[in-house]
Amino acid sequence: MTCFFSKGYILVILLLAIFLVSEAHQCRPSGRIRGRKPPPGQCNQQDDSDCCKAGKMYPTYTCSPPMSGNTKAYLTLNSFEAGGDGGGPSECDGKYHNDNTPVVALSTGWYNGGSRCLNNIRINGNGRSVVAMVVDECDSTEGCDADHDYQPPCPNNIVDASKAVWKALGVSKDNWGGLDITWSDA
Numbered sequence: 001m002t003c004f005f006s007k008g009y010i011l012v013i014l015l016l017a018i019f020l021v022s023e024a025h026q027c028r029p030s031g032r033i034r035g036r037k038p039p040p041g042q043c044n045q046q047d048d049s050d051c052c053k054a055g056k057m058y059p060t061y062t063c064s065p066p067m068s069g070n071t072k073a074y075l076t077l078n079s080f081e082a083g084g085d086g087g088g089p090s091e092c093d094g095k096y097h098n099d100n101t102p103v104v105a106l107s108t109g110w111y112n113g114g115s116r117c118l119n120n121i122r123i124n125g126n127g128r129s130v131v132a133m134v135v136d137e138c139d140s141t142e143g144c145d146a147d148h149d150y151q152p153p154c155p156n157n158i159v160d161a162s163k164a165v166w167k168a169l170g171v172s173k174d175n176w177g178g179l180d181i182t183w184s185d186a
Helices: 007-024 108-114 163-168
Strands: 031-034 057-060 071-077 103-107 120-125 128-138 158-161 178-185
Touching: 071 163, 103 108, 103 120, 103 163, 108 128, 120 158, 128 158, 128 163, 158 163
Parallel strands: 071 158, 103 128
Antiparallel strands: 031 057, 071 178, 103 158, 120 128, 120 178
16 A cells, blocks of 8 residues: 655654654753741852742752753852852762862753763853863752752753853953853863
8 A cells, every 4th residue: 555645744744753852852840849948147148149038939950951062051150168158068079179170060960960070071151161170960959958058959051160160261250150151071
């Protein structure tokens, strides 16, 4: 039996298949966390870090956007030093890191269970490029508790960077805190 389809029908089927595949690669929230007011002095707001707000719902993610040669992300500022707004020691090595060392934490999906630990990534932004070592996870699945310094869960597209990364990218200090970037494994 011979079956004939029109070119238009085949095009519609192909477009639908492309849409379904792209939808499968979307990273959608996996849940929500209700914010709790931090106990007095328990949320370090160094580097303009946010503290959870009582009753506010924060999305959580187990995934991050798909990787590409130059993955789009949002660069944030974090202190990896003892007493800094990064909280405890880094997940990858259980150590604190000097703010003058180019190190980063990646959102949960990109951190990928620690598979990028102590590996370098290349960050492109502000017309410059810098190589930094992955030392921590920016937790997209948990937050608003003592383990996370009463900060909200990390969005799913974050590269949380030390001051050294911001300096290397040539961003003026008064603009530190948020920057659209691209990154890739180095």
